[in-house]
Amino acid sequence: MNESFKPNILAFLCNWCSYAGADLAGVSRIQYPPYIRVIRTMCSGRVDPLFIINALKDGFDGVLVSGCHIGDCHYLDGNKYTVKRMEMLSQLLDLSGIGRDRVHLRWASAAEAQPFADNVAEVTGIIMGLGPFSADDHKMALGALTRALSTTRLRWLAGIDRHLTENENVYHEKTDPEYFKQVITDAATMEYHKALIQEALDKGPATVREIADQAGLDVYTVSKRLNELELNGLADLSSCEENTPRFASLGG
Numbered sequence: 269m270n271e272s273f274k275p276n277i278l279a280f281l282c283n284w285c286s287y288a289g290a291d292l293a294g295v296s297r298i299q300y301p302p303y304i305r306v307i308r309t310m311c312s313g314r315v316d317p318l319f320i321i322n323a324l325k326d327g328f329d330g331v332l333v334s335g336c337h338i339g340d341c342h343y344l345d346g347n348k349y350t351v352k353r354m355e356m357l358s359q360l361l362d363l364s365g366i367g368r369d370r371v372h373l374r375w376a377s378a379a380e381a382q383p384f385a386d387n388v389a390e391v392t393g394i395i396m397g398l399g400p401f402s403a404d405d406h407k408m409a410l411g412a413l414t415r416a417l418s419t420t421r422l423r424w425l426a427g428i429d430r431h432l433t434e435n436e437n438v439y440h441e442k443t444d445p446e447y448f449k450q451v452i453t454d455a456a457t458m459e460y461h462k463a464l465i466q467e468a469l470d471k472g473p474a475t476v477r478e479i480a481d482q483a484g485l486d487v488y489t490v491s492k493r494l495n496e497l498e499l500n501g502l503a504d505l506s507s508c509e510e511n512t513p514r515f516a517s518l519g520g
């Protein structure tokens with residue numbers, strides 16, 4: 269670990285618990301690493317994964333989201349939605365090569381000044397171990413993450429997860445959580461790959477091979493996902509030179 273590295277960590281703190289816990293830590297003169305910059309939110313459930321991607325784009329080395337313990341959320345189950353969104357975000361961060369360790373979710377109540385300080389120290393240690401984050405080195409991945417996390421499909425899946433896996437439908441059936449986890453993994457992978465292809469096409473028309481090289485995907489995956497983008501009106505054939513088709517973005 270580079271001890272001289274002073275990380276920039278953005279912390280989203282829930283007003284009703286972790287923010288008050290941070291306040292109590294200050295009043296109680298409990299020491300913790302001074303590298304977090306705080307944004308107060310009314311609930312951890314207010315933290316859209318896109319806020320986190322924007323923080324990384326804006327130069328933060330890591331992000332902490334801290335809310336009320338499960339069962340204590342002032343909006344009943346806002347933090348349970350946070351868990352689902354963060355699980356999806358973690359998968360996408362791993363897929364992008366950025367890695368899930370840049371982003372952390374922790375709980376601390378208003379009375380837990382020391383646990384809050386411990387959480388900050390732990391997360392700071394992990395981010396320091398990872399070293400500085402370069403948004404420029406991950407420009408394409410960050411663009412693709414923004415696109416993927418903006419899709420109706422992923423936003424709907426993250427929101428509907430608990431309804432399907434915790435409640436019975438009209439036939440008194442519940443969706444198996446393991447099955448639904450796999451559905452989300454598959455959808456997140458597909459949407460991320462499509463987003464990477466869109467990022468590549470934003471630079472100009474390209475062949476399947478060129479897209480594959482830029483996106484770091486295999487040719488077969490690019491062909492499949494490109495076909496879906498064409499069906500959705502987001503990409504199209506732009507020219508064909510010596511029997512090699514070239515594709516272009518149609519926006520989106």
Ligand code: FES
Binds near residue numbers: 311
């Ligand atoms: Fe604190 Fe929801 S009110 S996590």
